Amino acid sequence: MTDNVPPLPGRIVLDEIVPARAPWDHIVRLGETLRIIDLEGNQSADFLMYALHDDAERYSAQDTIAAQRNIFLRTGSVLLSNEGRAMARIAATTVAYHDTIGGACSCESNTLRYGYHTKSHHACVDNFLYANSRHGRGKRDMVSNINWFMNVPVEPDGTLGIVDGISAAGLYVDLLAEMDIVAVISNCPQINNPCNAFNPTPLRVVIAAPDPVPEACSTRS
Numbered sequence: 001m002t003d004n005v006p007p008l009p010g011r012i013v014l015d016e017i018v019p020a021r022a023p024w025d026h027i028v029r030l031g032e033t034l035r036i037i038d039l040e041g042n043q044s045a046d047f048l049m050y051a052l053h054d055d056a057e058r059y060s061a062q063d064t065i066a067a068q069r070n071i072f073l074r075t076g077s078v079l080l081s082n083e084g085r086a087m088a089r090i091a092a093t094t095v096a097y098h099d100t101i102g103g104a105c106s107c108e109s110n111t112l113r114y115g116y117h118t119k120s121h122h123a124c125v126d127n128f129l130y131a132n133s134r135h136g137r138g139k140r141d142m143v144s145n146i147n148w149f150m151n152v153p154v155e156p157d158g159t160l161g162i163v164d165g166i167s168a169a170g171l172y173v174d175l176l177a178e179m180d181i182v183a184v185i186s187n188c189p190q191i192n193n194p195c196n197a198f199n200p201t202p203l204r205v206v207i208a209a210p211d212p213v214p215e216a217c218s219t220r221s
């Protein structure tokens with residue numbers, strides 16, 4: 001563990017680095033906790049989530065926002081699927097809030113926002129398509145995402161911003177899986193706005209499983 005993060009309870013089943021700009025995906029079982037650590041600060045971790053056993057069920061920003069009546073994700077937020085079921089909850093986070101309305105960067109959105117010369121820049125949608133291809137998913141399976149560690153404030157008139165992050169080195173989010181899920185991360189490669197402080201950096205991911213419940217002692221002699 002990084003020095004300034006507390007240990008996760010239970011048994012560590014995975015602990016690895018997601019390099020800057022890279023995709024990542026892994027199964028997280030019911031009851032396991034996925035921790036994502038912003039190692040160097042101000043690094044957006046774009047995130048998708050699918051039900052393991054039927055990926056027609058997947059994370060829904062709309063259902064999540066409507067149910068919690070708030071657009072930001074904080075400790076205690078329950079992440080709902082398009083079928084209204086709890087997929088995971090934020091068990092803890094050291095960042096004030098996370099975004100789920102800013103979307104994921106793509107070659108198309110880069111071109112619109114920053115000019116045609118950015119069309120060839122590596123983007124989150126490419127990472128998502130690559131990671132999802134390993135599970136047989138394609139463009140039709142690209143849905144609303146979460147941007148862990150990204151700051152998308154909403155002004156009183158409804159205007160969205162993508163501004164300097166509110167995250168910092170060593171801050172993290174812990175997701176407790178409420179069903180078996182496939183978690184997909186794009187370690188955002190964006191260099192045209194401040195979501196990664198114009199300098200994409202690595203993330204760390206840790207998965208912890210609950211300690212097995214000891215078998216009850218037999219009362220028979």
Ligand SMILES: [Zn+2]
Pocket residue numbers: 046104105123124188189190
């Ligand atoms: Zn991105």
